[in-house]
Amino acid sequence: MSELLSVAVGGLMLSLFLGLLRVLRGPEAGDRMLATQLIGTAGVGLLLLLSVLPEQQALIDVALILALLAAVAAAAFTGQQRERRDD
Amino acid sequence: MLTAQLLYGLTGCLIVALGLRTVLLHASLLHRVVAINVLGAGVFMILVAIAYRGPGVPPDPIPHALVLTGIVVAVSATALALALARRLTAEQSND
Amino acid sequence: MNTTGLLVFDGLLLISIVSLAWSALASPDARRSVILFMAFGLVLAVAWGRLLAPDVALAEAAIGAGLSGALLLVAVGEQSNRALQDNALRVSERNALRVRATLQWVITILCVALAATLAWALVHALDRATNERLAQVVSENLAASGVSNPVTAILLNFRAYDTLLELAVLLTAVLGILALGTARPDYQRTGPVFDGLARWLVPVLILTAGYLLWVGAHAPGGAFQAGATLAAAAVVLRLAGERSIGLPQAGALRVILAAGVGMFLVIGLTLLLLGRPFLGYPPAWAGSLILLIESAAMLAIAATLVLAFLGGRPPAIAVNEENNRC
Amino acid sequence: MTELVSSLMIVAGIGFYLAGSIGLLRLPDLYSRLHALTKADNLGLGLLAAGLALHSQDLLMALKLLLVWLAVLAASAASAHLIARHAHRQEAGS
DSSP, rough: OHHHHHHHHHHHHHHHHHHHHHHHHHHSHHHHHHHHHHHHHHHHHHHHHHHSSSTTTTHHHHHHHHHHHHHHHHHHOOOBBBSSSSS | OHHHHHHHHHHHHHHHHHHHHHHHHHOOOHHHHHHHHHHHHHHHHHHHHHHHTTSSSSOOOOHHHHHHHHHHHHHHHHHHHHHHHHHHHHHHHHO | OOOOHHHHHHHHHHHHHHHHHHHHHSSSSSSHHHHHHHHHHHHHHHHHTTTHHHHHHIIIIIIIIIIIIHHHHHHHHHHHHHHTHHHHHHHHHHHHHHOHHHHHHHHHHHHHHHHHHHHHHHHHHHHHHHOOOOHHHHHHHGGGGSSSSSHHHHHITEEEEEHHHHHHHHHHHHHHHHHHOOOOOOOOOHHHHHHHHHHHHHHHHHHHHHHHHTTTTTTSHHHHHHHHHHHHHHHHHHHHHHHOOOOOOOHHHHHHTTHHHHHHHHHHHHHOOOOOOSTTHHHHHHHHHHHHHHHHHHHHHHHHHHHHHHSSSSSHHHHHHHHOOO | OOHHHHHHHHHHHHHHHHHHHHHHHHHSEEEEHHHHHHHHHHHHHHHHHHHHHHHTTTTHHHHHHHHHHHHHHHHHHHHHHHHHHHHHHHHHHO
């Protein structure tokens, strides 16, 4: 099982790395934000895999927070402010 | 000394230097705020690396508590800096 | 996992971290730089998990990757709206601040020297026989602290002074924000998908905040992570175009902002009156007192972060101030 | 037997992750990248979480893993839509 987990961690790290290339390359802000979401999902996966290690169950909580707050960041990216009327 | 401690610690030093350079050289206020946050992350990385004791060994909790405090202070300082920058822009466009 | 595998993993993680930091700093466009910084925070959270620092990972996931990113993105959005109007201002500012090439080189060299000094100090610090005395003292006294998570024990009991002053720093920051201006304009309603997201995300965030506050006593978690998660719930409501986001009215808001410091002081002074040292909890009560302080601190931290996101006085307070000024 | 199923699920999950990342990197524009990414990644994480839940043999852990997966599923579906609409509006606006 432990070899399998190593392979899985390696595969996810590779996935994260590919996402990184898209974050760096862009070209639009939307592309980068999308790739950031991928890094988030890969990060969640990595944390879940690491949580199997002894005494590291708390990493599941970290994965949950990462998933929830990534949605908040995406929402902040797209939110549109009302036009100011008084200016 | 563990390899992981050294790897993460030295990366932390590198990030501190990168962040500091941008803080000193970049013109835009927002970039500087981002750079201070990056600099802080480098410091946190050095501290967490020092706390690490190898796989399966409980790490030293004291640097972790320091970093936790640091993260919260960093976000409040960021918020204050952004409020200052916003006021500055408002004052400048009023002139 | 074997040693070589771990080394490759560390290497890839660190390359990702450094390249994200580098490109966030080097990017000429502020919005791009903020998005790269958010990705940087996400990868950092994984690194903290890898270094067996789940408390730090939680805070990084909630604050570094989430709330800081949201704060910066909103600031960028506002600035780029303004920049379209007065581009000339920006150009003049840029010329004024453009640094000469020689100076750039000097600063770069000094930064390299700083990195080298830090690295030298780090290697020496790691090289010496690790001085474990403090960590030992923590684990020996953990049983008397009222909680079983050592990080919470340090923050809320052994070094409670530091946390009290940290909350005072937060209070100072939020007073600064309140003094500097009024809140940003509201957000537009953005349609059913966003509303649907807010409808489940907000309650889940609030529940998670409660869970983190509770679990902090014996596992990673605590007031800071819980406060940030609670603030995120209000931020989502605001982004969804809600006008009321759960912030209380002016008077109550001020009480909540001061609640963290206030609860600390009330408990510390009461203990002084009872003849104990300032913040020296009696072991039998320590657990409950810590939970009480943490609950107050969570509300104060959440309110502070929400006001930070608003960027200034919320409308109700703003009206008061205008009346005073007239 | 459970071990084997769990391992297969984890490997399959990683496969989907990689497929999603390659799609993100290789496809020509934002909308098609979106399509590659969200479906593949969520399925990958689901398989991974299911495999780990089987592996842990602990009901509480399994429930938490399920919760994480559901959160990612709902969050990424919504945020992918929001990002796409944002990009669409930017294009229409400019």
